[in-house]
Amino acid sequence: MHDADSPGRTRRSIVKAVGVGAAAGLAGCIGGGDGGSGDGGDGGDGNTETTGSGEKALMWEYGFPNEEGAEPVWKNAFKANYEERVGQEIEIGRFAYEDLRQKYLTGARTGNPDAIEGVLSHLTEYVKAGHLESLDGWAENLEHYDGFVESALDACRYKGKLYGLPYEGNGRAFIVRKDILDELGQDVPQTTSEMHEVGRMINKEVDGVTAFHNCTKDGSVRAFQEFMSSVYQFTDSLYVPDGDSWKLDIEAEPLGKILDDYYYQIYAADNPVGNPDDLGTGWQTNDPGYINGNYAFIECGTWLQGWTSGENINDTETAKDILNNKTRVAHIPRSEGGEKGTFLEIKPVMVNSHSDQTDKGKSAVAAWTAPDTLKAMAEDSPGKAMTPVHEGIESTIEDDDWAPFTEVFKTGSALEKITWGPVRQEFYPLMQEVAYGRTDPYKAGDQLHSALKGLESDL
Known part of the structure; x- marks a missing residue:
């Protein structure tokens, strides 16, 4: 669920991790049938119960834990929920995400799989390729639909139409050393100006600790995600739909403030909040x-x-002492004029529009996202349920200092369904010019705004 560059958490190994600490780790079948209505607008029963006749449905995934020898609690719960809905077993194919994506983009028109799990960027690509069934009309009648966090549902929409249901998500938060703040008699900074002031105090008075680090590596996925966390404090969407095109939804001044607060003040100012020797590093340092x-x-x-x-x-x-005893989680400090907001990650489950049994595909989506299945996920892979996408399950966070992650998550916005490569290419050089002190942040904000506006018709 996190930055594709970073390791994240292994699945079976973290069963004992929540609240006590543990190790880290992330994130083909033949078939016929070219049918499927593809409209998803029949408004049928959200329970999608069907008879057990016909071919078994096929689902592709990479979400379940894959360690050998362990009880597949989550997988078994999903299969049981699906069978109860359909009266028939479901077949499951497992692929690493890049293989899953490539196989689906090239082979979805065969009609297989009937349903698929993935990451949010996959949903965008699949919709643009015409491979996803709209879930509007059906999803609203689903027995657990009303319990989803609205921002998580919004992340699964493309130009207003729902193409998946969420099952896992997280939002970026501010991670702070509460013991250091307590020692200095300081509260957790809520604004960037407070972060700069307290950060410079830390650099002066606490030996061996630098106040703040963020990612400035050219091309780093995490660096762009951190930038977008600040962007979402000023707008819910960097771009909004505008007919068949897109329209930039932020002014130049907030972009300049972000570049000033999170790059110039951190690395290029006379009294930097960060360590200039860390320039050009990514999550591997962070x-x-x-x-x-x-x-x-x-x-x-x-x-x-x-x-x-x-x-x-x-x-x-x-590491255990810092994470379990000395850490507090909070909302990311906001630049002047900004509100609570952050970068949101979501994983959806989706239905193949080319399937000749889309009703079974929808039943798979319903079973995968049902509260009982999600509760089994929380038992099997606690890290996936720290910030639940559905009110039917409780967060697996047991430490009060980490509990604010659930509130941060609710303020998040997911990346819009556009082509992000050109946007990132405009961001990286200007971000680095500011961080290295080569360009005034507000001048860079004007340049970035002009460049991003010029992309409107190409996304």
């Missing part, structure tokens, strides 16, 4: 750096909590 005690503040996701061992961690006991 996440382990906090865990190892190098930084007082970072932005990160839920996977950080259980990361207490591995080649990047200096000492497991130190």
